[in-house]
Amino acid sequence: MQNDLICAGFGGQGVLLIGKILAYAGMHEGKEVVWFPSYGPEMRGGTANCSVVISDRAVGSPIIAQPRGLIAMNLPSLDLFEPKVKPGGLIIVNTSLINRSVQRTDVIALELPCNEMAMAAGTHRAANMVALGAYVGMTEAVQLAEAEQLVRDTFAQKPKLVDVNLKALHVGHEFALAHRGGHKASAQEVRA
Numbered sequence: 001m002q003n004d005l006i007c008a009g010f011g012g013q014g015v016l017l018i019g020k021i022l023a024y025a026g027m028h029e030g031k032e033v034v035w036f037p038s039y040g041p042e043m044r045g046g047t048a049n050c051s052v053v054i055s056d057r058a059v060g061s062p063i064i065a066q067p068r069g070l071i072a073m074n075l076p077s078l079d080l081f082e083p084k085v086k087p088g089g090l091i092i093v094n095t096s097l098i099n100r101s102v103q104r105t106d107v108i109a110l111e112l113p114c115n116e117m118a119m120a121a122g123t124h125r126a127a128n129m130v131a132l133g134a135y136v137g138m139t140e141a142v143q144l145a146e147a148e149q150l151v152r153d154t155f156a157q158k159p160k161l162v163d164v165n166l167k168a169l170h171v172g173h174e175f176a177l178a179h180r181g182g183h184k185a186s187a188q189e190v191r192a
Helices: 015-028 075-084 114-121 124-139 144-154 159-180
Strands: 002-010 032-039 047-055 069-072 090-094 108-112
Touching (some): 069 124, 090 124, 108 124, 108 159
16 A cells, blocks of 8 residues: 655745655654655745655655645645645645635545644644644554654654644644544534
8 A cells, every 4th residue: 555645835834844754654664655855945935845655565756746645735735736636635735824625526625724723732833743643644644653753753852842743743633533534524623
């Protein structure tokens, strides 16, 4: 089984970190992984995206022409990558910064206000962790426990950030589980 994903947004939103955590989690679980970052010269504020492949067999290429998943953290990312997602794929949309719904009807769309949910968890800077938790909850590409450990490792030098990022990860994960459970969850249903 293979999970592949493009995670995209503005530089500084932590989209590359989402990809890196997924890749390391997959690697720790003994899977074949590829993490391929791409960003403009501006870094913070410019566009950034990464491709992630997590597979139980060798990965042929880091380039994903038609990903099975997309995390779009801003409107330009949704506009650019929505048409490329495979039919039946998953698109996670950060409605805090995206003012339109997914236009395709042949994909699964999970729309959630990542910024507001992160703020309710303790900091607006953890919106990427909300999106990561939602992706893990929807796909089970990696185990939640592995993602939690990588969040702890990532923020180990800044202990104050560990708990808030874990809380944001859990909020996104719970939102996704509620959505997978057969009803469309709203942000109000998932309490931080």
